[in-house]
Structure formats: structure tokens, C-alpha cells
Amino acid sequence: MVSKLDLYKIFCQVGKSESFSKAAKDLYMTQPAVSQAIMQLERELDTRLFYRSPKGVSLTNEGSLLFEYANSAINLIHVGEEKILEFKNLTTGELKIGVGDTISRYFLLPYLEAFHIRYPNIKFTIVNGTTLELCSILKSGGVDVAVCNFPIDDPTLELKPCIDIQDTFVYGERFKKILAKPLSLHELVKLPLIFLESKSNSRKYVEDYMISKGIKISPEFELGSxxxxxxFAKINLGIACVTKEFSQEYLNKGLLYEVQLNEKIPTRSIGVCFLKSVPLSRASTKFVEIVEGKQL
Structure with missing residues (x-):
């Protein structure tokens, strides 16, 4: 059975060709099949669409009106199909990424650059937020993927760890004598501490670990970045809990010093997450592969 869409495609081709035989050739159909399709459409619309003559066919007034709309619709469908091919070939499209400022600056930028070099026509939209905020935005459809601090306990999300990171404590010149020797976490919490805000996933990870050791923290400062x-640590306002990999410039230049702990905080990860229930777009899939190191 010929679908309604196929009938209109045949109708438009006949209208352009002004001939059943020419339309049949262009559509790789037999002439009787084309003629039958036009008669079927005329019956369904209860309207004569073509004048027939030995020299060919021509549109009636009603047929001309229908052709104007049907041809525009068919053209729009072709444009839509071309756009789908462009998306599949990554020659156009948009990639919405959720990421925090720190991870963006110290981890993500090389991967954004690599993706952009490969797929320069894909537009980036970057949404900033904490890990908790980004997970919420991800689940609401506001971003395609998020690059976050792990661990994340959410069964609706697929998690792809990409790099291990180490939480540590750093200090400035003022605390150099006090912290000349290794010390325990119990000793460390007696000093003025500087932490990220409590809603930060990084802060929660370290705080949970210290609580598991029977240690409660009461920071002097809670900061947003x-x-x-x-x-703050550089100007000697306290001992700051930081990510070691993101603090190397300060440590290498001697602007800050790392606290030598008797027991290191276990490493954790930074990675990519996305919804399990929603298939990734081709652009998102390629981006995740690049961040995972599969295409670098």
C-alpha cells in the first residue's frame, strides 16, 4: 500500500514534470503505478488535481494550490533529512556540557580543544555549577553530559571515571615551623582550616572521611572556589584543603607547602556522567570518548 506521504511525493513529481511517464522515470516507477497513485489521491481529496491530454498533464486550480503547500512540505522534509545527516556526520550541532570552574580550568580545557579541532562546527554550551547542581541540571535535560567530582551516588546516572585526584592540605610561610614534621589528622584539625563550602562534593568527600575517623571539622573559612x-592559604589565613593536582603551580613555585600527613586521604576521581535512560547523541559520544582518552 502506498502511504499518504508517498502519494504527495508522486503528486509533486508529476506536477513538476507535467507528465506521468517522465515522473515515473524520475521515481523509478511504472507509468501505470504513477497514474494509479494520482487517481487514489484525487479520490481521497474528492478533487481533480490534473487536466489530462495527449501532450501530458497540467495542474488544475485546486491542484496548483495543493502543489504549493505539498512541494514546500516535501522540501522541508528533505532539508530535515539533510540536517540529520549533518548531525550524524558531526558537521553541525550543539553539545551542552555541565562542569565546575575548577575542573574546567585544570582538567577539561585540553579535551575541549581536542574536540573542537576534530569537530569545529559543533557549538559548545558550558553550564557551570557544583556537582550536586550539575546532576540536577543533567536530569532535567539542561545539559547532555556533566564533568564532575566523584563519587556520585545516583542510580539514574552512568559514571565514567577519567582521572584520579588526591585531596591534601597546603599552607603558607607562617605555618612552616609548626608543620615541619608529619602530623595526624587529629593534630591537623586543631589548626585554622580553610575548606570549600559544605555543598561542594569535594568538601563532603573529605569531611565524610574525617568523620569516619572520629574527627569533626570546624573551618575558619568556607569558600566558593x-x-x-x-x-587564602598563601596569605597565611589557615591550612587549606585542596586538590593536589590543581595546586601544582603554587607548590612548584614555593608559594605554598603540602602538609605531610601520617595517613593520606584516599584518592577519588573526576569523570563524566550522563543519564542511563537517554541515549547519547553522536557528538556527546565522541566527547566522552575524547575525555576518557580513547581518541587523544
Whole structure:
């Protein structure tokens, strides 16, 4: 059975060709099949669409009106199909990524660059937030993927760990004598501490670990960014809990020093997460592969 869409495609081709035989050739159909399709459409619409003559066919007034709309619709369908091919071939499209400022600056930028070099026509939209905020945005459809601090306990999300990171404590010149020797976490919490805000996943991970050791923290300062932690520690306002991998510039230049703990905090991960229930777009899939290191 010929579908309604096929009938209109045949109708438009006949309208352009002004001939059943020419339309049949263009459509790789037999002439009787084309003629039968036009008669079927005329019956369904209860309207004569073509004048027939030995020289060919021509549109009636009603047929001309229908052709104007049907041809535009068919053209729009073709444009839509071309756009789908462009998306599949990554020659157009948009990729919405959720990421925090610190992870973006110290981890994600090389991968964004690599993706952009490979697929320059894909537009980036970057949404900033904490891990908790980004998971919520991800589940509401606001971003395609999120790059977050792990661990994340959410069964609706697929998690792809990409890099291990180490939480540590750093200090400035003022605390150099006090912290010349290794010390325990119990001793450390007696000093003025600088942490990220309590809603931060990084803060929660360290705090949960310390609670598991029977240690409660009461920071002197709670800040909104990793860079501020480093700057506050540099001017000797306290001992800052930071990510070691994101603090190397300060440590290498001697602006800050790392606390030597008797027991290191277990490493954790940074990775990509996305909804299990929603298939990734081709652009999202390629981005995840690049961040995982499969295409670098």
C-alpha cells in the first residue's frame, strides 16, 4: 500500500514534470503505478488535481494550490533529512556540557580543544555549577553530559571515571615551623582550616572521611572556589584543603607547602556522567570518548 506521504511525493513529481511517464522515470516507477497513485489521491481529496491530454498533464486550480503547500512540505522534509545527516556526520550541532570552574580550568580545557579541532562546527554550551547542581541540571535535560567530582551516588546516572585526584592540605610561610614534621589528622584539625563550602562534593568527600575517623571539622573559612583556597592559604589565613593536582603551580613555585600527613586521604576521581535512560547523541559520544582518552 502506498502511504499518504508517498502519494504527495508522486503528486509533486508529476506536477513538476507535467507528465506521468517522465515522473515515473524520475521515481523509478511504472507509468501505470504513477497514474494509479494520482487517481487514489484525487479520490481521497474528492478533487481533480490534473487536466489530462495527449501532450501530458497540467495542474488544475485546486491542484496548483495543493502543489504549493505539498512541494514546500516535501522540501522541508528533505532539508530535515539533510540536517540529520549533518548531525550524524558531526558537521553541525550543539553539545551542552555541565562542569565546575575548577575542573574546567585544570582538567577539561585540553579535551575541549581536542574536540573542537576534530569537530569545529559543533557549538559548545558550558553550564557551570557544583556537582550536586550539575546532576540536577543533567536530569532535567539542561545539559547532555556533566564533568564532575566523584563519587556520585545516583542510580539514574552512568559514571565514567577519567582521572584520579588526591585531596591534601597546603599552607603558607607562617605555618612552616609548626608543620615541619608529619602530623595526624587529629593534630591537623586543631589548626585554622580553610575548606570549600559544605555543598561542594569535594568538601563532603573529605569531611565524610574525617568523620569516619572520629574527627569533626570546624573551618575558619568556607569558600566558593578552589583558587580562593590557594590564595587564602598563601596569605597565611589557615591550612587549606585542596586538590593536589590543581595546586601544582603554587607548590612548584614555593608559594605554598603540602602538609605531610601520617595517613593520606584516599584518592577519588573526576569523570563524566550522563543519564542511563537517554541515549547519547553522536557528538556527546565522541566527547566522552575524547575525555576518557580513547581518541587523544
Amino acid at each position: 578552589h583558587d580562593l583556597l590557594l590564595e
